[in-house]
Amino acid sequence: MLGKLFKYEFRHTAKTMFLTYAALGLFTLMASAALYRMNRGLDSDKTFFTVLSTTMLILYIIAIIAIYCVDFIYLIYQYYKTMYSAQGYLTHTLPVSPTAVFSVKILAMFVWMFFSSMLSVLSVLILLQIGSGGEFSHVFSDIVWSSFTQGVNDIFGISGFYFLFSCAVEAILGILLYILWIAASMAVGQLAQKNRTVYSILAGLAFYMISQIVNTIFLAVSGYSLSALLDGDAASFMKTILNGNLIITAVSLVMLCGICIYINNRKLNLE
Numbered sequence: 001m002l003g004k005l006f007k008y009e010f011r012h013t014a015k016t017m018f019l020t021y022a023a024l025g026l027f028t029l030m031a032s033a034a035l036y037r038m039n040r041g042l043d044s045d046k047t048f049f050t051v052l053s054t055t056m057l058i059l060y061i062i063a064i065i066a067i068y069c070v071d072f073i074y075l076i077y078q079y080y081k082t083m084y085s086a087q088g089y090l091t092h093t094l095p096v097s098p099t100a101v102f103s104v105k106i107l108a109m110f111v112w113m114f115f116s117s118m119l120s121v122l123s124v125l126i127l128l129q130i131g132s133g134g135e136f137s138h139v140f141s142d143i144v145w146s147s148f149t150q151g152v153n154d155i156f157g158i159s160g161f162y163f164l165f166s167c168a169v170e171a172i173l174g175i176l177l178y179i180l181w182i183a184a185s186m187a188v189g190q191l192a193q194k195n196r197t198v199y200s201i202l203a204g205l206a207f208y209m210i211s212q213i214v215n216t217i218f219l220a221v222s223g224y225s226l227s228a229l230l231d232g233d234a235a236s237f238m239k240t241i242l243n244g245n246l247i248i249t250a251v252s253l254v255m256l257c258g259i260c261i262y263i264n265n266r267k268l269n270l271e
Helices: 002-039 047-083 098-131 136-156 160-189 196-221 223-230 234-266
Strands: none
Touching (some): 098 160
């Protein structure tokens, strides 16, 4: 049954998601062509094409941000509609537990947003590669990468791979954290009889404030690592910060997930 739930969830959202991916691909190709013409000086004596190329690059920046936001908002809207609105009655009549339904929907959202994130990064890389006439990859591998890894090692005392790996893990978990943050806010908000949207927003603000307090406490408690930095031990400082953020994120994920599961199982209050 869980397999069918996954299949239905992806099929239900695939059309809209693939449309946004296609739009991203179209904007990427047009912006890449515009950047290529600008770098080659093909429009230097043609004011119209210069303005057109510049406009395409501006539209690309707007589009890549807007498409990512549209993907997230669309998935969150679908989650709310199928979990807490009138359509939620049908969802919760399925012969599976509320926890299973919740897990499938959260995992589906995470997979879609992970793909959206990867495609956004790939889009920028394609833009730079085509726009530079194929020179970006050579410059990056020969100069930027070696300079970056050496700089990280010199400044922070850790390898560039360790730094990037920690940041990548934090970014991936961050996607899931934002999804669960919204989902938990919705779960708390739907407990109210009226003005559920308002209560959801207030719950989201409360979760945000709690996270900021926890981060502040972490920085205060880990003050010894700052002393290590001042003493020249940058590696200990960076490892404390990176590992501490990872632990805080993991604990936050567990707590937000627990809130959603508890409310969905014990306090479900559909419209």
